Amino acid sequence: MPELPEVETIRRGLERNLSGATIVAVDVREPRLRRVVDRRALGALVGRRIGSIGRRAKYLLVDVGDGLVWLMHLGMSGRLLLVPEDEPAAEHEHVRVDFDGPLTLRYRDPRRFGWMRVARREELDELAGLGPEPLERRFAGARLHEWLRGTRRDIKAALLDQRVVAGIGNIYANEILFLAGVRPTRRCHRVRRSELDAIARATRRVLREAVARRGTSFSDYFDSDGIPGTFQDVLAVFDRAGEPCRTCATPIKRRPQGGRSSFYCPRCQS
Numbered sequence: 001m002p003e004l005p006e007v008e009t010i011r012r013g014l015e016r017n018l019s020g021a022t023i024v025a026v027d028v029r030e031p032r033l034r035r036v037v038d039r040r041a042l043g044a045l046v047g048r049r050i051g052s053i054g055r056r057a058k059y060l061l062v063d064v065g066d067g068l069v070w071l072m073h074l075g076m077s078g079r080l081l082l083v084p085e086d087e088p089a090a091e092h093e094h095v096r097v098d099f100d101g102p103l104t105l106r107y108r109d110p111r112r113f114g115w116m117r118v119a120r121r122e123e124l125d126e127l128a129g130l131g132p133e134p135l136e137r138r139f140a141g142a143r144l145h146e147w148l149r150g151t152r153r154d155i156k157a158a159l160l161d162q163r164v165v166a167g168i169g170n171i172y173a174n175e176i177l178f179l180a181g182v183r184p185t186r187r188c189h190r191v192r193r194s195e196l197d198a199i200a201r202a203t204r205r206v207l208r209e210a211v212a213r214r215g216t217s218f219s220d221y222f223d224s225d226g227i228p229g230t231f232q233d234v235l236a237v238f239d240r241a242g243e244p245c246r247t248c249a250t251p252i253k254r255r256p257q258g259g260r261s262s263f264y265c266p267r268c269q270s
């Protein structure tokens with residue numbers, strides 16, 4: 001599932017290739033994504049020019065002029081690929097957008113949990129209530145302290161809560177907690193303030209490195225040029241159950257937590 005580093009990598013690829021391009025055709029082949037795509041609203045993109053391409057949490061926000069934003073979310077398995085216009089449609093290709101240049105944008109999504117829509121920026125209720133961007137300066141231990149003080153849920157669930165911090169999913173939550181030396185099952189009210197500071201620092205460090213490595217690819221994530229990321233090569237704990245900790249050689253443990261797998265080093269995260 002694409003998290004902040006993967007979406008940011010895709011954003012950069014789209015910006016590099018599409019900034020300033022004019023949309024000449026939109027074809028919604030399958031509107032039934034997580035929400036039904038409004039064909040008419042998307043079709044109204046024709047003739048519009050791509051301005052800045054931003055990101056908020058895991059949302060891509062394409063400025064198309066007059067205050068309108070083309071919002072996209074990749075859900076679990078969505079992919080945005082830039083391919084030559086004569087490339088035939090692939091399986092699960094639900095939306096195709098053509099530009100006044102040689103590349104077309106294809107939205108492919110086998111599980112169809114992603115979606116897209118066009119709306120005025122102030123109408124984007126998806127963005128209301130999202131927590132701070134973890135790569136921004138204002139995301140710090142103080143923010144975590146403010147939100148988590150007195151709560152008894154576990155720290156990993158808190159990191160996955162998009163209202164606390166935006167854009168983190170299961171892979172990076174595990175990696176962040178390893179780097180901070182905090183076990184995923186610790187209850188928030190028992191996590192010390194100094195540990196929250198360490199978690200905030202680890203968050204920035206892990207996400208920055210993951211963006212530099214263009215995200216994590218297991219089987220289904222590729223950027224808009226079809227290139228996999230390389231952060232999977234340096235994962236400390238995620239998907240490494242039974243393998244030696246890179247710091248202390250203790251076997252990494254895996255346990256179910258909140259419907260997902262948590263990975264941790266029982267020694268480094270005691």
Ligand SMILES: [Zn+2]
Nearest residue numbers: 245248265268
């Ligand atoms: Zn260890």
